Amino acid sequence: MAEERASKKLWDRAAWKDAGFFLNYLRPHYNVFIPALIALAITGGMTILFIKELAAVAGKGIGGAHGPEWMAELNHSVWYLVALISAQAVIAFFRIMLFAKASERALAALRLDTFSRIIRLPMGTLNHRRVGELASRLANDVEAMRETLVVTIPMLIRHTVMLTLCMGLILNMSVKLSLFMVGTIPVVIVMIAIFGARIRKLTRRAQDNLAASQVVVDESLQSIVSVKAFRNEAYELARYDKNLSEYLRTVLRAAVPRASFIAFIIFAFSVALILVTWFAMRMLNDGGIGKEELTQFAGLSGMIAASFMQFPELIAQLQRSLGATERVREILRDETEPEDDNVAKLHFKGEIDMRDVSFAYPTRPEAVVLRDFSLQAKAGQRIALVGPSGSGKSTSVSLLFRFYDPTSGEIRIDGQPIRDMSLTTLRRNLALVPQEVLLFGGSIRENIAYGKPDATEEEIISAAKKANAHDFIAGLTDGYQTLVGDRGTQLSGGQRQRIAIARAILADPAILILDEATSSLDAESERLVQDALDKLMENRTSIIIAHRLSTVRRCDQILVMSGGAILERGTHDELVARPGGLYGSLAKLQLE
């Protein structure tokens, strides 16, 4: 699953090349980032100096130094140590601040860029990629990159500097002892390589299982009403339990190599310690090394071991981050819809001509959803689309918005092919009042102004009045400033619909698409909504995905769809009069 793809080998050159794109975001902050890197190297070096001096003083003291001269030397060393750690603390403060400044700014720019790409992706790509996956890229993958930049890379640099310095210093003290100590390391490296790979693989699988069980939690909580209504709590629990059991099995399987690995590492390090101590004591006995040097050697060796132990985790984190970087990079490479927000405003008359349009969704090219679909509307006409669920009504409308392009045939508005128009001009001339209105978190005012962000207060109120929404809004304590909660749940269906109508009135489109609500409103609410819709449809071309005969009756033309093709077309009276027609039988059913 995702994790499998997320991790990249360190020697994967393509992945590194991909990761290089991030430097473009970091480059503007080099003036801060590079000093931070230098500060990092300096503080790493200071830590080593600190350990070296501390160990030397201890070694000399334990080695038998005493008297006033020694006390003066000791005091001198202590002052030196205090000065050293104070300077280190100050530099560390600035280093962390500088790192945060550079990397957080670069990452914010990357997040903004990524979201701007995602939101401009064409519908086809959005369907293909699934919204949850895209959201997770923005959240998790960029977060993984953040972790790497703010924690992993600084740690890697710090430990590399420290390792190199320590090695240099101990080699300088005693080549023999150093080589003996370093000789124990390859055994540990081989064991890490063998056990580490197996553990990582099993851990990754366990994480996937855990993620799958999390999906069950997310899904069932999102559809909690259905779960409860069907009394399916036990069913969901069983699904969760199944994934959890798989996780448990994998995790426990991973426990065996993990336990062996940890036990072995502890054992191997202890044996190495015994061996090195034995060798060191022999050297001390032979006079090959002094007591002061020996404690220094021990202190620095401790630092080497501590740094060394960090590397496997740091490298694993770097590999995960390389994978995450690649996935973010993929989005940045996806082709987006053109940005043409600054085109001059052009108001259409509203003449629609869809001719012999056929279409299949890019995700399912074998399923033809529209066949030779034709729709002609003069400016100001009302056209109804009726037909069973899945017959292609919504699809034909999404072609008008150019969410997708037809496989064959042509769509023109005011005689111009929409393929040649700017998307902004096209979509600013269209407005959609959907069946189920979801409001954005924000105030009612902002929600109405969504179709025309620069609208004045008067325009907003006038639109709300036409939409029969002003009275109920004015009745709320905060009026137009009332915040609609998570997706506007505190407002009733009819109220939300009237806000959507006000939004469309304000946007003043030449062409209106109306997806009639199927859920029935109470009589009063229905009357208010219908009346608002009638005002909205005045002087505009309207395409109505219709479910009620009352609306259809007054339309200039009705297209009866089935299986992506138009079976019948005409006015209500013409269609009812047609013997054996689908519309006629539907009308009969509804009227009876």
Ligand SMILES: Nc1ncnc2c1ncn2[C@@H]1O[C@H](COP(=O)(O)OP(=O)(O)OP(=O)(O)O)[C@@H](O)[C@H]1O
């Ligand atoms: N994004 C998509 N990707 C692939 N197939 C799709 C997609 N959207 C819809 N379809 C398919 O296209 C066909 C027509 O769907 P469409 O939503 O246009 O029908 P509809 O007449 O509007 O139905 P309803 O009245 O239920 O909304 C259906 O078979 C549907 O499964």
